[in-house]
Structure formats: C-alpha cells, structure tokens
Amino acid sequence: MSGETQAPQRLHGPCLAAALAIMLAVTAYPPLLAHAGRADHGLALLLAWAMSAGFVRGVGFVPRHGAWRWLFSGRAMLLALGLAAATALARMA
Template sequence: MLSLLLASPLALLLLIHPAVMLDGAGGYSHAQLMLVMWGLSAGFIHGVGFVPQQWLWRLLVHPAAAWLLMGQGYLMLLPDGAPGLMSG
C-alpha cells in the first residue's frame, strides 16, 4: 500500500504539471527523470501486488529500489532543486 501511496501523487504531478521538474537552468535532467520513472513503475508494480517470477525482474522492481527512486523524485520538487543521485 505504501508503494502505491508514494507513486500516485508523484505520477499525477508529472502528468499534470511536468514543468515542476525543471532544474535551475530551465532544463530537464533526463537521466534523473528516467530513474524517477523507473521508481514510479516499480512502485505501481509493487503497489498493486504483482510479483514477477524471474529473479532479475524481482530485483529491478524491488520495493526498496522503488522507494529510493521515488524519494529522489520528491527531492527534485524541493525549491532549491536539491541535487540527487544523478547531479550534473
């Protein structure tokens, strides 16, 4: 349930108002957004209760990775454009 509750507002915000993810220079960090989207996907997968059969997919959509990557997305929303996993 926690994964779904973390993923839903962030996904809605990205869909409705994507400009909130702009950096200080007015551009997007595509690498950072890719990781956040991976976290959102993993959060939805875990949130709805789907469990992949293959070990590689289980590792890629593990809830801990999802929470870390979604946390990065929430940090990007801070006013100072907090640097995250992929700063640059």
C-alpha cells in the same frame, strides 16, 4: 509454464500511493522534471523507475526472475526516490 501454483499477491498500499503521487505530481507540474529551462533526463529516469516499481509492487505483482523482481520491488522504489531527491537537492544548491 509449469504446473506450479502461486499464492495470490495482495495490494501494497504505500507503494501504490507513492506511484500515484509521482504520476499526479509529474502530470500536474511538468516543470518538476526540468532544470534551468532544460529537461533533466536523470531525474525523469529516476522518477519513472520509482513510479513503475511502485505500480508493479503496489498492485501485488511479483516478477519471477530475480533481476526484474528486484528492479520492481518496494526497496528499488525507495532507492529511486532517494536518488531523485538527492538529484533535485543537488541541482538546487
């Protein structure tokens, strides 16, 4: 650890709210992650990524390593949500 000090990060309400909404939706209605009676692992992965990124960014934590910083950013959360929506719409068609 170096002697660097970092400014404290603040809560990011929209990301935290999205993560909580995903958590509550999947907990309250697990069939959301299924298609034709079978688990949709791709959709589950995308929603888990979006939820994780939302919580990490939402509580104000910003990882130091660039790859982790991107994977748990607000933009990554939006990307994962968009891909999850596209997956859900494609399975409905």
